[in-house]
Amino acid sequence: MNKEKWIDDIVKMAKAVQPVSSNPWMATRIEARLQEPVTINKVSLQWLMTTAAVMIFLVVVNITLLRKNMAEQPAASATVQSVINEYGWSNDDPYSANFSKQ
């Protein structure tokens, strides 16, 4: 069978599809659904789990960064202190402040 004819036959199938009868109880089912109380859309469990996982992740990242920062804090203070000493800035008197390295 040639390709074009095969394609034509398949495309023509659309017209050969007969309409089917829907469920004879459709109207009854619809009426039953209308009788049901309207339920408020609850947040699905999967989204709740996702949000919780993201929150936990953010808290862990924050704690880790905070601890890392605190551990580095004394070293940073020492560096600042050494610069202050080196330039003689520990003196509160602005007139004697020396901005050139001693």
Place this chain on the structure above:
Amino acid sequence: MLQFRDDPAAYRAFILEHQDRVFNLVLNKVQQWEDAEEITQDVFIDVFRKPEAFRGEAAVSTWLFRIAVNKCIDHLRRKNSRGRNLFTRLFSSLPEKQEPADFIHPGVLSENQEQAAFLFKALKQLPEKQHTAWVLSEMDSRTNKEISEIMDLTVSSVESLLFRARQNIRRILSGMYPGEK
């Protein structure tokens, strides 16, 4: 105009009058019997709950088809995104519904079912609007004017969609031709 709240008999008659055509359109679009039944029910529930949405600009059937088409599009989008969403896959408590490999339309004679399966597989690969226009035109025998009202497009846009849909279906089917394997 379409107030059924105080007239259950009229509502039932309305459903019985339109349910088959709505159901067939939805079935051709979503290619799944159970989903088609549920969507059809949703369409009539919307009609009952929001009758004011019908402004009388088009025929009731056109309005019904518009609701049905929009519901099908939403359903197919949800279904596609469900497969793609990582979190949904990770946390979904429900087992994933197994799709049948080929949709077997109950309105197709058994000797034509193999060919029809190719057609429905090709239709699934069409872009959304082309798919809708093609189903309405070729399977539901709607005129371009009716399709334009259902899809809220101009007639020339529908013609263009149908032209591209026909070209694409032939291209997709060409790739499926069993004689070349």
